[in-house]
Amino acid sequence: MKINSSVLLSKYIKAYTLKMVSKAKASHVGGGLSISDLLAVLYNNILYFDSQKPLLESRDRFILSKGHCCAALYATLALKNFFTLRDLNSFAQFGSNFMSHASHKVKGVEFSTGSLGHGLPYAVGKAVAAKSRNKKWEVFVLLSDGELNEGSNWEATLFASHHNLNNLTIIVDYNKLQSLTTVEKTIKIEPLKDKFESFGCYVSEVNGHDHKELKNSLSKTNKKNSPKVIIAHTVKGKGVSFMENRVEWHYKSPDKDQLEMALNEIGVSL
Amino acid sequence: MRNYFIDLLTKEAKSNNKIMLMVGDLGFSVVENFKEKYPKQFINAGVAEQNMTGMAAGLASEKFHVFTYSIANFNTFRCSEQIRNDIDYHNYNVTVVSVGGGLSYGALGYSHHAIQDYALMRSFPNMTIYAPGTRSEIANCMKQIFKSKSPAYLRLGKTLPKNLKKPNQPHDYAPGKWTKILECKNRESKKCILTTGAVIDDAVKMQKKEEFSNYHIYSLPIWGMKYKTLQAQQINKWDEIVTLEDHLEDGGFGSYILECNSSIQKVGETKIKLKSLNKNVCNTVGDQDNLKEHFKFAH
Known part of the structure; x- marks a missing residue:
């Protein structure tokens, strides 16, 4: 499939995410929808990669730390021809490499995640590797907001800042909902921008569904001498009215009718 | 034991620029020579073992052979999930080096008693445990570790045996072999x-x-x-x-x-x-x- 615009790509990412989660009766569709625009812009406009050579040395490295939203990543990789769209049918099925948490056994997935707080330290390790070998490739890592409860992220941010890792971009999918209720009611993380800034990062806040804003903030020219943090304000369940901002879609899987309604709202038929 | 380990690692680093030594803010009077000779292959990760271990996986994914050095339970139990998920599951070339195995730091109390580490490490499918008891065993463990491309746990005690008059120094060490x-x-x-x-x-x-x-x-x-x-x-x-x-x-x-x-x-x-x-x-x-x-x- 040839898709040249990030907007169209994001619609297909959402549509395939919904279809995969529905078929597998899996969870985490809400978070998948909240990162679909981010993934579309990253893979359409920002990251350097060759889908036929997934381990190309000069590629940019993308790590999905919120591994439970891997359906959206698998859909993105299929739409970018790392493998076929038909391969997505095995998502979360017996014996499949397409596990329902991000799996490095899938082409294009750098690192298996699923337990939160692991992606950023790993990304920092890669950024150090690139610096120490004077490589130009960059490292992007996508975290969830609830994930920031994990202390390992703050250990890694301290280190990244101390070592001036300006080849590292930390993106926070700030959809304001976590597993049981809002972030605010669980463990409040505000003022988030101030927190990252006080750790020495270069921080910007964007609308995580506005492709123009995302392109500007993600563009690789980081002239600062510190890691970049992008706080992307998003909506959990984005694009499907009955899923938006509802905690239950962290768990529920759309049935056949709900899938049809959702695809209609996205405006894509598969 | 730790001094002999660091000597061997320093020698190896001379010809192998993939060696990366990470310490968790420990190693006073042990790691200085390595750091001075190979500053680009040395990282003090600070008192943050989870990050050190996750970073080690990231570095290993870029073909470094990483050694994470700390004492007692700090680079094992504190970051056990990083060892499990990030290193062992991905089969990365990271060697976790814990000095003070057993009761070496007995006087420092339970936090420093490394007496459950085998239980943890042997539960990981890709992990090889290296627990040398003599100078010759350290040398041969290190030889195997440098050759290996998979996760390793090197457990070092405090001192070499004093009661062994003529240590046997065979040359046929191999994983799993007595x-x-x-x-x-x-x-x-x-x-x-x-x-x-x-x-x-x-x-x-x-x-x-x-x-x-x-x-x-x-x-x-x-x-x-x-x-x-x-x-x-x-x-x-x-x-x-x-x-x-x-x-x-x-x-x-x-x-x-x-x-x-x-x-x-x-x-x-x-x-x-x-x-x-x-x-x-x-x-x-x-x-x-x-x-x-x-x-x-x-x-």
Whole structure:
């Protein structure tokens, strides 16, 4: 499939995410929808990669730390021809490499995640590797907001800042909902921008569904001498009215009718 | 032990720029020479073992051979999920180096008693445990570690054995293979003490007692889940084996040998006895020798 615009790509990412989660009766569709625009812009406009050579040395490295939203990543990789769209049918099925948490056994997935707080330290390790070998490739890592409860992220941010890792971009999918209720009611993380800034990062806040804003903030020219943090304000369940901002879609899987309604709202038929 | 380890690592780093030594803000008077000689291959990750271990996986994914160095339980239990998910599952070339295995830091209390680490490390499918007890074993463990491309755990004790007059220095070390340390007077004896780690002195002391004078001393410095199938043949040669480890019994080395024994086709019956640390050591502070004596270790 040839898709040249990030907007169209994001619609297909959402549509395939919904279809995969529905078929597998899996969870985490809400978070998948909240990162679909981010993934579309990253893979359409920002990251350097060759889908036929997934381990190309000069590629940019993308790590999905919120591994439970891997359906959206698998859909993105299929739409970018790392493998076929038909391969997505095995998502979360017996014996499949397409596990329902991000799996490095899938082409294009750098690192298996699923337990939160692991992606950023790993990304920092890669950024150090690139610096120490004077490589130009960059490292992007996508975290969830609830994930920031994990202390390992703050250990890694301290280190990244101390070592001036300006080849590292930390993106926070700030959809304001976590597993049981809002972030605010669980463990409040505000003022988030101030927190990252006080750790020495270069921080910007964007609308995580506005492709123009995302392109500007993600563009690789980081002239600062510190890691970049992008706080992307998003909506959990984005694009499907009955899923938006509802905690239950962290768990529920759309049935056949709900899938049809959702695809209609996205405006894509598969 | 740690000084000899760092000497060998420093020598290797000279010809291998993929070596990366990460420390968790520890290694005073040990790592300075390495750091001075190879500053680009040295990282102090600070007091943050989870990040150090996750970063080690990231570096290893870019073809570095990473050593994460700390003491006691800090770079093992504190970051056990990073070892499990990030390193072992991805089969990355990271060696976790813990100095102060067993009761080496006994006087510092329970936080510093590394007496459950085998249990943790041997539960990881790709992990190889390196628990040397002699200088020759350290050298050979390091040789294997430099050759290997998969996760490793190097457990170092405090000191080299003092009671071993003529250490056996074989050249045929291999993962899963037992090494002869000291024969008893009765060369035909079918009984042995099998050690792992820095307990050779304890085994030699045991052998001096009448009860164990008829036991040869062997060690198994390189072991783990991957090498279980190699144990049957070696266990079957003996009428009796007494395992010795400075670790709690549960999940330890003796348990490993018992598991290997229970899953093999037995030719004869090998009697296996386990000698390990008394669990009450957890509530007691004292230097290694006093603690061992008090709890009748290797008696």
